[in-house]
Amino acid sequence: MKITDAKVFVCSPGRNFVTLKVYTDEGVYGLGDATLNGREKAVVSYLEDYILPCIIGRNPYDTEDIWQYLYRGAYWRRGPVTMSAIAAIDMALWDIRAKCAGQPLYNLLGGRTRDRVLVYCHANGTDLPHTLEEVGRYRELGYRAIRVQSGIPGIDHTYGVAPAGTKYEPAIRAGLPDESACWSTEKYLAFMPRLFQAVRDRFGEDLLLLHDGHHRLTPIEAARLGKELEPFHLFWLEDLVQAELQENFRLIRRHTTTPLAVGEVFNTIYDCQQLISEQLIDYIRMTIVHGGGITPVLKTAHFAEMYMVKTGFHGATDLSPVTMGAALHFDTAVHNFGIQEHMPHEPLVDEVFPHAYHYADGYMYPGDAVGFGVDFDEKLAAKYPYQRAYLPVNRKTDGTMWNW
Ligand code: CS2
Ligand code: MG
Numbered sequence: 001m002k003i004t005d006a007k008v009f010v011c012s013p014g015r016n017f018v019t020l021k022v023y024t025d026e027g028v029y030g031l032g033d034a035t036l037n038g039r040e041k042a043v044v045s046y047l048e049d050y051i052l053p054c055i056i057g058r059n060p061y062d063t064e065d066i067w068q069y070l071y072r073g074a075y076w077r078r079g080p081v082t083m084s085a086i087a088a089i090d091m092a093l094w095d096i097r098a099k100c101a102g103q104p105l106y107n108l109l110g111g112r113t114r115d116r117v118l119v120y121c122h123a124n125g126t127d128l129p130h131t132l133e134e135v136g137r138y139r140e141l142g143y144r145a146i147r148v149q150s151g152i153p154g155i156d157h158t159y160g161v162a163p164a165g166t167k168y169e170p171a172i173r174a175g176l177p178d179e180s181a182c183w184s185t186e187k188y189l190a191f192m193p194r195l196f197q198a199v200r201d202r203f204g205e206d207l208l209l210l211h212d213g214h215h216r217l218t219p220i221e222a223a224r225l226g227k228e229l230e231p232f233h234l235f236w237l238e239d240l241v242q243a244e245l246q247e248n249f250r251l252i253r254r255h256t257t258t259p260l261a262v263g264e265v266f267n268t269i270y271d272c273q274q275l276i277s278e279q280l281i282d283y284i285r286m287t288i289v290h291g292g293g294i295t296p297v298l299k300t301a302h303f304a305e306m307y308m309v310k311t312g313f314h315g316a317t318d319l320s321p322v323t324m325g326a327a328l329h330f331d332t333a334v335h336n337f338g339i340q341e342h343m344p345h346e347p348l349v350d351e352v353f354p355h356a357y358h359y360a361d362g363y364m365y366p367g368d369a370v371g372f373g374v375d376f377d378e379k380l381a382a383k384y385p386y387q388r389a390y391l392p393v394n395r396k397t398d399g400t401m402w403n404w
Helices: 040-055 063-072 080-101 128-140 185-203 219-228 248-255 273-277 294-306 321-333 347-352 378-382
Strands: 003-011 017-024 029-033 117-125 145-150 181-183 208-212 236-238 260-262 310-313 337-341 358-360 363-365 394-396
Touching: 003 040, 003 378, 017 040, 017 080, 029 080, 029 321, 040 063, 040 080, 063 080, 063 294, 080 294, 080 321, 117 128, 117 321, 128 145, 128 185, 145 185, 185 208, 185 219, 219 236, 219 248, 248 260, 273 294, 294 310, 294 321, 310 321, 321 337, 321 363, 347 378
Parallel strands: 117 145, 117 337, 145 208, 181 394, 208 236, 236 260, 310 337
Antiparallel strands: 003 017, 017 029, 117 363, 358 363
């Protein structure tokens, strides 16, 4: 079998997505997601201008050699643009392989090790009462695991919380990045124990609770947060610090038993090999699209399994249904699956990307369609062309540039 063509589609049914379609001489095609939120066109160029010409004529079954060729062959390795582009190709080739085998992808990754995939949703409130209301609402929808983000008293606008009456969405369509977010570590740290105390008081011990710090603390501040939240038994605290320095986590780990998750911005095993082998984290969040594809992320998951680190894949709305489909098959197959993030797409996105997976009562199901069970409606997608959109930027209350 041969790869005969490959095309990149950029569409914006409410938000931007970059989708790769790889065609073969046997009429079977595969899909890959190449969406890098706020930097979409850089990945399009990397694919179209540099690497797609190199895969035409190759045998799509050669996923390992093609991945190594794209990773090693560029000389310039790693980074989100490169790895998202390579990921899209790798995903599409696995989709083709599974379709040719007439099997759902999970049967090629180890088969089923579970019947259903535990997911967590996002409860976001503008203040404490609103956040409690949102947690209650998601509990009614059947979610067993809920990520809790709240507006912080004294801070106008923070990560993960939408202005009243709107739905939270990471990237905002605007001329330039939104600068209205502002940050005060002191106010945040003072509020977090009150927030989780209130959630436990209202809903009891049963819910699995998660929280995302979005890279804003220093290691010692993160250690304090983990320690002070211990009585509320969180499922995890995510991205408390920026993670370029893996040693950061030694200090945090020394002080707290609250489980730690990190990795949505990681692109290769080298971003987390120390975190995993020193058992400094409990969940690795690097997922298929930004982690270079199924081929390398499978290796990372197997490496993590040896150290009892579980997967907890990133699943925000900026990852397209193509990634979600592939991730759910992966979650079904790997032994050390932990949890999957689920931030449902708008109905229009689901129309552009019809899929076999579904949510029911706190869990997701990958479906039994061949490949990873996601398709792409090119005609409908063409009605929604790319629109420039940025992630917000964040400053401290005194104007210092900080991590968003
Ligand atoms: C977040 C994301 O889902 C998460 O845990 O950290 O919303 C993240 O901010 C976006 O994916 C950025 O594109
Ligand atoms: Mg996150």
